[in-house]
Amino acid sequence: MRFFKVFLASLLAFIVFTIICFIVLTVIIGRALTTEKVNISPNGVLVLETGQAYKEQKLVNPIGALLRDEPGEVPGLYQTVRLISHAATDDNIKGIYLKVNGNPNGFASTEELRDALLRFRKSGKFVVAYGEVMEQSAYYLATAADKVYLNPKGAVDFTGFSSQLTFLKGTLEKLEIKPEIFYCGKFKSATEPLRETQMTEANRVQTTQFLGELYSNFLTGVGKARQIDTATLHGYADENLIQEPADALKYKLVDGLKYDDEIVAELQGKTSIKSDEKVNLVSLGKYNNSTTLSDGSGDNKIALIYAQGDIVGGESERDNTIASENYIREIRKARQDKEVKAILFRVNSGGGSALASEVIWRELSLAKKVKPVVVSMGDYAASGGYYISCMADSIFAEPNTLTGSIGVFGVMFNMQDFFKNKLGVTFDGVKTAQYADLGSVGRPLTEGEKRFIQNGVDSTYASFKSRVVAGRKLDAAIVDSIAQGRVWSGVEAQKLGLVDRIGGITEALACAARLAKLSEYRLREYPEVKDPVSKLMKTVGADVSTHMVKKELGVNYELYQQIKEVQAMHGDIQARMPFKYSF
Structure with a gap:
């Protein structure tokens, strides 16, 4: 009996302590994030x-x-x-x-x-x-x-621009991990870090072209501002003056x-x-x-939906993630709101899951049937990022937006030798059907399984191209020629018909208002920013972990992220551009 009394007393004390900690933490956060209204004095x-x-x-x-x-x-x-x-x-x-x-x-x-x-x-x-x-x-x-x-x-x-990719093939070989890679498009270089030790010629060609276009835009902007011709500026860099x-x-x-x-x-x-x-x-x-920024006036609204980060299936509470279930809800909410007369979809993504991209595309297509949908592209709107953009009534990109990359791939990892030779782990088991263990990392794929996966990649690629053909009203042969996984700058994408206009969010918003025939409107932003306490309760563990890892790894954090992305690719057909470029 005494044991239960002590146990219940301890449990009660723990509950009270937890509640007090929660209250204290909430107060600390509230103070840390206090945004009291301030007045700006003259000058x-x-x-x-x-x-x-x-x-x-x-x-x-x-x-x-x-x-x-x-x-x-x-x-x-x-x-x-x-x-x-x-x-x-x-x-x-x-x-x-x-x-x-x-x-x-x-x-x-x-x-x-x-x-x-x-x-x-x-x-x-x-x-x-x-x-x-x-x-x-x-x-x-x-x-x-x-x-x-x-x-x-x-x-x-x-000194000019350069692009350097990190190749992991040698690391995987040392670990005896064998990637089994399936892709469509000769320029679809997202898998190159796993299968090559240097850039393929096709990737070198496309990277040289779009890097040159980004550099040309840089020189043009600097030249106009400083009143120096671009050839002279290029000479400064080339001679390291x-x-x-x-x-x-x-x-x-x-x-x-x-x-x-x-x-x-x-x-x-x-x-x-x-x-x-x-x-x-x-x-x-x-x-x-x-400052209180005006959201406009009148009863009519334009929905501005931000989509930034990797495209993933299901739901997610993480920042910089375009989770398909989350975005279906947001787009549907804007579609069904009779006061919302147009949707501006802001995309800043290098892609991700092909299936998640398809379901987001579907919801945007339904919205387009009842109201104008305009896309504004950020730093990236490539691969899956382009997939979810191509159905829009009008697409805006900056001159230096990286877009296109119309192609897909799949990666499976055979880790049998890694587990056996490095860790001493082996696998065995039984199954009720020939392909019940398809996707297991404990054995290599059979030739039949490889055909199944390649067929899935081919089918997804064909669907992707068909969405572009329908959305951009281009001939199928033209889309096939400019697809192949190739990355384009915003300027080139406009010439090819993948993008309609060069401009930012301001210009895209004006276009959405014109298409909806609105002289006045209110701006409504989605997704709604969560209150800090709610966000903290949901993501505190992950956020603290990310913060500490980032602080510890410093400049190596991007490589760590790249390795994590590789792990996440296993078994899921991807519409993703060739890893993030650093210039």
Whole structure:
């Protein structure tokens, strides 16, 4: 009897302790993420940092806030574009100070931000950029400023673009793991890291072409801003002429070499305050907290649905994941809402599961039958990302969006020798039918099983191409010639008919309004951003684990992610572009 009393008392104490911890944790999170309304005083200078990563939607980050090494909330990309636009008409904001360091954002996201800064300058307000070490993609963003300054002992990277892929074939061979690979399309290079030790000629051709197009867009933008012809700029890179800060000034890539205090003095002059007064620097987060962006007016709505990350089947609570069940609900909600007159589908994805892409395509196709559907492409809208885009009434891409990659593949892993020779593990069993254990990693595939899987890949590829033929109203032979898994830039995709127009979210939204014949509307964003406490309760373990692994691995985290992606591919037909490129 005494045992039960002690047990029940201990259980009660544990429950009370858990409740108290939950309450304390909730209070801590609430304080960490508090966004009190603030007022912006006159002569403000909005501060943007090129080193800030912008997701498609606002990022609420309770773990980062708790650990105090990341902001608790970061505005999304389009939200930031709108804040810059709002600042152009805000009497309390006199200009923008662009602090230039790294740039973790992709090329198309950078293009969106750069275009927003160029539009801001048309208001007559200043944009000043200053950095100590400027990466190329950060420098590209800096050239949107009317003045670009570099630290006298700093550096500008102006050496051209390169793309480097990581090949895992040798590692798998050492581990005695045999990948069995099935694919369609001679350019479908997503499986190359598993079957080759270097790029195939087809992959080298396509990568050379689209990398050259991205570089051409970079040179054109810089050349127009700095009033230097692109051939001259290419010569700077090819001859590695920009080695010292003085070189950047000599060749007119920057307007001056200054220290931070000299930048402060210039900002004082531009805001007409005294030299002993402090410049009213306004961070993007503070400006976001002070500003209520208008969602429009009237009863009619346009649904803006963000789709960013890997495409997977089923449901998921994770960020940067396009889970088919989640998105079917969101698209259907917008389709069935009579006040929603058009859908703008924002895609930033290199693809993933072919089946999940198909079911999302199906739901968007149903929506298209009752209201206009416009797609805006981000950094990537390739393979599965293009699959879910191709049915739209109109498709917008940035010049440097990577798209296309119309092709599929499947990967199975034979790990029999790995388990036997490395771990001493063997397998045996019984089955009621010949193919009951198809997909087992404990044995190699038979020739008959290989034919089954290749037939499935071929069938999926044919379906993918048929969706493009119907959606883009192109001849089947043309689609076959531009498919083959080949990756295209936004500019080339427009020439081929895979994309309709070059532009960002702003232009795509205007198109959706035109197609719906709306002169006024309210913007409704999906998926709804979850409250931080709810999100924390659902993902705290995974988020903490990811945070710690990322911090520990540092620059090697991307390789770790690539290996995890390889593991996830086993047995599922993929519509995925060749791993993420780093430039």
